[in-house]
Ligand SMILES: C=CC1=C(C)c2cc3[nH]c(cc4nc(cc5[nH]c(cc1n2)c(C)c5CCC(=O)O)C(CCC(=O)O)=C4C)c(C)c3C=C
């Protein structure tokens with residue numbers, strides 16, 4: 001051992017530094033999720049461990065301004081998601097890159113997903129006729145205590161990546177490079193635990209901060225046919241032509257009163273969700289797995305799964321409720337401590353659907369008044385519409401929308 005220590009000392013002669021970076025975090029830094037395609041990335045692509053949702057006020061008075069914003073966003077998305085060396089530094093100028101990822105930006109599975117808020121359309125007469133049909137300011141539901149400072153926005157950007165540093169780096173890049181058109185309104189960071197399952201074992205859903213597996217009954221995001229029905233706007237949806245291939249994002253910052261939850265008996269917790277806490281199995285499948293499907297028809301009195309349990313209300317599994325499927329892609333958040341001394345923790349709930357009314361709004365209306373409300377308080381978020389994706393080589397995010405703006409509006413903006 002003494003000899004080995006001596007060799008190490010020789011190799012690091014003149015250095016006193018001990019590398020302390022957690023190595024496992026860097027294992028997947030070269031993973032790249034393509035930003036190109038019919039749909040934006042970050043919706044049906046696999047959810048990595050870290051995410052953030054940021055909402056901005058947009059400064060764009062003419063169609064040309066808006067096109068410029070979309071082109072600049074596209075340029076940043078393409079660079080940040082592919083990664084690469086940061087620009088040369090001139091000591092006389094502020095560094096072009098924050099530097100927090102070092103001289104070479106890794107792709108780190110980063111996705112950047114842009115959504116448009118109702119106010120972007122409503123405040124611009126040349127854009128208003130093109131507003132997606134169901135896009136409105138998020139209405140207040142009975143249990144909500146929405147804080148205006150963390151609600152709504154002209155434009156949302158969802159950042160997802162393996163590491164929090166990549167998420168923060170991308171957010172800082174956008175804020176720095178487009179300050180004249182994007183003014184940050186609010187941002188909520190989040191994460192989900194990385195699950196390591198033995199080889200060959202079935203996949204497990206990540207747990208939320210109430211300790212339950214979250215995502216068990218999500219529709220399969222790898223099933224493209226299903227995603228065409230549930231997530232992507234298509235011919236069956238009564239939407240402007242430019243919106244085809246896009247999706248509605250419903251985002252909710254939902255505080256969890258974790259102190260009270262942690263003092264609630266296990267049986268009560270399981271009754272509230274309708275699932276077994278450790279395994280995630282539906283309550284009518286004791287000893288089963290989270291993948292098993294509850295049979296509510298065989299339990300008409302709610303003896304096994306209460307009628308007001310979260311899963312039975314969210315998805316009663318009737319022929320009609322098939323029309324209300326949504327794709328959930330949430331992140332847990334931990335924000336420190338509230339003024340009243342309680343922990344500020346909860347769920348950055350994000351779901352995607354082709355029809356906002358049939359999707360999130362219908363499900364939330366069924367959940368209104370559920371027993372879980374004693375432990376949750378929605379405090380922010382908003383509705384946004386993610387335009388379709390863009391292709392490599394000259395295309396840009398939002399092009400179908402820009403091209404759909406009436407020529408009269410384009411002309412008046414050019415002459416003015
Ligand atoms: C309006 C939509 C929903 C909100 C808001 C919501 C909040 C919320 N959910 C959990 C925890 C769980 N949700 C689960 C299932 C589930 N939730 C919704 C919808 C909303 N949840 C749906 C559509 C479903 C699936 C129902 C089904 O098809 O069976 C579960 C069970 C496991 C799972 O399937 O994911 C948990 C746990 C929290 C903590 C929360 C707000 C903080």
Ligand SMILES: [Fe+2]
Pocket residue numbers: 310314
């Ligand atoms: Fe839920």
